[in-house]
Each structure stands twice: as C-alpha cells, then as structure tokens.
C-alpha cells in the first residue's frame with residue numbers, strides 16, 4: 240500500500256514538473272534583449288515607487304533569476320534560500336546576517352499584493368513556483384503611470400502648444416499613430432529603434448506639433464537631416 244502511494248506521489252511530482260514546463264513556455268511572451276532596457280526603466284519609474292526597500296530588493300532578485308536570466312518569467316524559490324541570497328538584514332550586525340523567515344514571507348506577500356509576482360501552484364520540496372510580472376502587466380503600475388502622465392499632459396494643455404517631441408509619452412503617441420513604421424522606407428520599428436523626424440526642420444521654423452512629426456528609422460532620419468543642412472555631404 241505504502242509503495243503504491245509512494246509511486247502515485249512520484250508520478251504527481253513528475254506531472255507537476257511537466258505542467259510547469261508547459262505553462263512556462265506556452266502563452267508567455269518572449270522577452271527580447273532589446274526590450275530589457277525599457278522594462279528596467281519602467282520598473283524604476285512605475286513599480287519601485289510603489290514598493291518598500293526590502294520589496295524592491297526582492298523584486299530585483301526575482302527579476303534577475305527569471306526574465307533577465309533566460310526570458311522565462313517563472314521561477315521556483317524557497318523562503319529559506321531567499322533569507323541568505325537577496326539582501327542583508329538591516330536589524331542585525333551579526334556576521335551571519337540573514338533576514339528572518341517572517342520578513343521574507345512578508346516581503347513575498349507584499350509583492351503579491353502589489354501584483355508584481357504571482358504564485359503559480361503549491362509549494363514543493365524545492366520551494367514555490369512564482370511568476371514575475373513586469374510593470375505593463377501590473378494593474379497598480381499602469382494606474383500609477385496614467386495618473387502621472389495625466390498630470391503631465393495637464394501641464395501641456397495649459398501651454399496650449401503640445402510638445403510631441405520632448406515628452407516620452409507624447410513621442411510614443413506619434414509612433415503609435417504611424418504604427419511604428421518608418422515614414423520614408425516603411426521599415427518596421429520598435430519603441431527602441433523608432434526616432435522622430437521633423438517634416439519641416441526646426442531650423443526652417445518647424446515646430447514640435449503632432450502634424451510636423453513623423454516616425455523614422457535612424458538611417459532615414461540622419462539622411463534627411465544631411466539633406467536639410469544641404470552642404471554637408473552624406474559621406475566624408
């Protein structure tokens with residue numbers, strides 16, 4: 240009887256590994272290396288202000304061992320190993336300066352409450368499976384961002400002259416209007432490779448209005464600037 244129970248237990252744990260392997264790859268977005276700088280910016284801008292210092296340290300640790308490591312947002316962690324691995328305790332000067340298990344659990348709970356991590360299954364011997372979320376997937380971050388950009392755009396409405404060039408949020412609106420396609424060579428661009436080009440150059444009285452800005456790749460943008468300046472040859 241015990242032997243059969245042991246077999247069932249063994250099969251269940253194998254099954255769990257398989258299920259985890261599947262959920263970790265199917266339906267997940269791939270994180271490309273090019274996206275990482277932007278994700279890091281968003282973590283600092285939109286998530287970190289919502290976290291306590293310990294929570295932020297834990298988030299960075301979990302992020303480093305999941306998305307940053309191989310693009311997979313899932314990882315299994317045990318509270319025991321997190322006590323030593325993440326950060327030193329601020330409350331003890333002992334050489335063995337680990338933070339308490341209770342503090343680790345509080346911190347994980349705080350990250351779950353914000354929505355920065357999500358438990359994906361029951362704990363086993365090796366710890367608990369978590370999914371690490373990035374700011375664009377976290378409701379609280381999206382809210383925080385939209386509140387901030389709302390107050391930013393109020394400033395610009397007061398100005399009556401909306402600047403689509405110098406504000407990141409407005410620049411993105413131009414890219415989105417153009418579908419991230421270069422207006423000149425129609426190359427598909429991303430948030431990281433798209434640049435803004437003034438249709439009428441600033442030197443000729445062009446402004447930063449939506450009408451005077453188009454999405455361009457770096458090549459077309461610099462080639463056009465060369466032409467606008469006129470007497471600088473493209474290659475020297």
Ligand SMILES: [Zn+2]
Pocket residue numbers: 421422423424425426455456457458459460
């Ligand atoms: Zn182009």
